[in-house]
Amino acid sequence: MKKNTSGPRFKALLEEAKITTTGFAAFWDTEAQNIHNWYTRGVPAYRMEEVARILSVNSHWLKTGEGPQDLAPLRVVDESGNTFNAQAIRGIYTVIEPVDVELPFYKETAKAPGSYKTHVVEDPNQSIRLPRSHLDALEVNPRDAICTHMIGNSMGEKIEDGSTLAIDRGLTQIIDGEIYAIEHDGMLRIKYLHRMPGNALRLRSHNKAEYPDEIFRAEQIEDQNIRILGWVFWWSTLNKRRPSVPFL
Template sequence: MKKNTSGPRFKALLEKAKITTTGFAAFFDTEPQNIHNWYTRGVPAYRMEEVSRLLSVNSDWLKTGEGPQDSKHLRLLDEAGNTFDAQAIRGIYTVVEPTDVKLPLFKEIPIAPGSCKTHVAEDPGQFIRLPKSHLDSLEIKYTDVFCVHMIGNGMGERIEDGSTLAIDRGLTKVIDGEIYAIEHDGMLRIKYLHRMPGNALRLRSYNKAEHPDEIFNAEQIDKQNIRVLGWVFWWSTLNKRRPAVPFL
């Protein structure tokens, strides 16, 4: 079996196309470090055909450097399932980065069938899509993000009941006055958080008239299973009322 020496050729193809390591990693839904490792270790065998198709090169050439670089019989599939000749795009090695990312949706789910006790967990098969540029602008890893729906009027009129929110699990350290998603003994809550002396925590609502501040000391935080899930960095709100068009 011929040795896999694809690393330098793979790296050169990306450099020629001005595709960054991070960009290619995002396209493959993997970590940039994995792609960086391919530069020295070579493209993994199970990825060789896929990478070769995307870069419009012969997989044997990519693996060993032998034979023709171009694959004259290569066929590609577009998003609609149609095939086209890779020769039409050869010489322009382009990987189109996704313009948005698919993020898992979490919600309160019973911990067991029939149980009244809940926990915050992923809702299987449910996703929300957000522009990748939103995450990039805040230097948020998309693998750290999940979405939830706002429940209740505690944050209205800032965040209305039913709004979709995006949460960054990479930021759980409490920055005073920022909005966080927390799990409170299995209940999903969206609140402004403030640190208090003695490792206490204050939860504050936008709608303070109906939802006064709550302060929990360190013992209560532990006993009531209060856990910061992440920082709320995006939300969308649907206007609940369509304005009436006046008769003209």
């Protein structure tokens, strides 16, 4: 697999076209800093084809520096069978991006009817739509994003019971103090995670008064099938009641 070294070429293309990072960021509805990060990190793989089309270059060349820089001619055929160069007809063309991303919904459910044993699986009858700009701002690949519901009040006052969550399955490395979704022997749990000596793991609730810290040794993590599903990057809470209007 070829290494992504697109950063310097991407920067040079923007400078050649006199496009600022702010201007390019506005097109994607994201922050200029995210675009500036591409100068060193490279254009994200899931954006490579789209960015290459917009800048009218070959995506393989943009990624690796190999092969021809220019795009292969885009041909269109009319009803009479005549072939035309689409770029020549359209001039500078724009790729229209979807505003929202539809994310699959996962939930904890019984493995079999009447069973107390559960697992976390996709519910094909549900999905959640989020603005693509939310994902782009945090550099979340849409293919890695899933949603679920918060169950219980262990994260109360931070994430209320019933809140909808979005999870980045592309980030499972533990960063101390961040919120993650985990599957604990088939049970869906949302916790702050902290690494501990000896490959141990500490689970911390926001509602620490009712839910004290839990520490699992490395062998317990394996024995109890504790698996990190991903980093929780978004949540939404609906107010549980509508306030009454006085003097009516």
